[in-house]
Amino acid sequence: MHPAPASGRLLAADEWRARAAAHEARVDRWVAPHRERRRRGQPHPVLDFLFTYYSETPGRLRRWHPGPGVALAPAAGEPAPHAGRRWYAVDGQGVVRLDTAAFLTGRTDTVRFVRRLLVATASRPAFTGCFGLHEWAMVYRDRATRHALPLRLGPEGTDAVVEAHPIRCSHIDAFRFFTPEAAPRNRLRPTRENQHELEQPGCLHAGMDLYKWAYKLAPATPGDLVADCFELAVDIRALDMRASPYDLAGHGYPAVPIETPEGKAEYVAAQRGFAQRGAGLRQRLVELCDQLLGPAGASTEVPQAVRSEP
Known part of the structure; x- marks a missing residue:
């Protein structure tokens, strides 16, 4: 015994x-x-x-x-x-x-940064009016697409969708891939320094990134929490690409045509569901950070810019 x-x-x-x-x-x-x-x-x-x-x-x-x-x-x-x-x-x-104690040696600032970002994200209402236009902005007026896939609407049709919609991308790791012509069209200017001020729970990338924060806290993160975050990231990634300008029908992914009212409604409904799933996972990650840091450590501020790996 x-x-x-x-x-x-x-x-x-x-x-x-x-x-x-x-x-x-x-x-x-x-x-x-x-x-x-x-x-x-x-x-x-x-x-x-x-x-x-x-x-x-x-x-x-x-x-x-x-x-x-x-x-x-x-x-x-x-x-x-x-x-x-x-x-x-x-x-x-x-x-x-x-x-x-050994885990926190050299990792305390990382744990605090993750906690601060997650708490700040959770404090904001979910914005669900972006319609996944970040993927469209990544190929706007660029004939060399990021993926070896055809564009559903062709280059001109893709550009027309971008020009017909306001773009409000809040996530630095999506915005940094915008083409030079698309970047000025974004209403926000996400940076690594203001990430904690802009990230919001309706963002698909913020939801996928819960997996990143889970594995960056490993091996402290319980396996079921890592797997839950990974499954959410898989599901979000599917919507992200289905709503993109690419034609993925040949790979078994029917399009969510966000250029139509029906496609927009489908996207928003899925986005809201992901935001709800993400809220619970985000809270579990915050609780993990609190357990690691203790009451005093969790309340300590950290530098605003801590570079996160993609």
């Missing part, structure tokens, strides 16, 4: 093994096909984004973590495999747990 840790929960070997296996099986729905496509040299215009734009590797995504406050009992006298990983500690009885 292993006594429960002074604080938190102790998982028996059969329980943490089952959780780790379930996590691997859950994310392998996307990881396994991605690896097979990569082996064959067959890129995917929608799903590769989750493994190329975002820097988490498939191997790390498959790795389950218990999160802070959860300890893992040894199995057959051997500690959990986490014992050999960075930021984990093993006690004299072979019980493994996240070493929060």
Whole structure:
């Protein structure tokens, strides 16, 4: 018998093994096909984004973590495999747990930045009038498209959609890919420095980025939270590309024609649903930050500009 840790929960070997296996099986729905496509040299215009734009590797995504406050009992006298990983500690009885103090060494500012951005984003109402025009602005008056796909409306038709709509993109990591001709059409000027002032919960990229913040807090982030954020990012990415100017019918993605009233209504309805899903995940990430930092650390301000990887 292993006594429960002074604080938190102790998982028996059969329980943490089952959780780790379930996590691997859950994310392998996307990881396994991605690896097979990569082996064959067959890129995917929608799903590769989750493994190329975002820097988490498939191997790390498959790795389950218990999160802070959860300890893992040894199995057959051997500690959990986490014992050999960075930021984990093993006690004299072979019980493994996240070493929060070691994790925060050199990471405190990152955790505070993530918390500050998420809290600021959650404080604003969701704006759902952008209609995914960021993807259109990325090819405006540029005949070299970002993806090897045909444009549904052709180059001239694509440009006409951009010129017929106001653009209000609040996300720096979308805005920075606008063509030089499209950038002045945006009503906002997102920068890394004002990211915490502009990001809002209706933005599809802000919703996808919950996955980025989840893995940037790893291995402190519980595996189920990482997987939940990843699934949301997958679903958002599908809408993002379906509403884009590209023709993805051949890949099984019917268009959401945002240039029509019907397409706009479909986009807004999906966007609102994603905002609701994202709100719960954002709150769980904030609570994780608070658990890591403690009451005093969570309230401490951090520098406004902390560069985030794409």
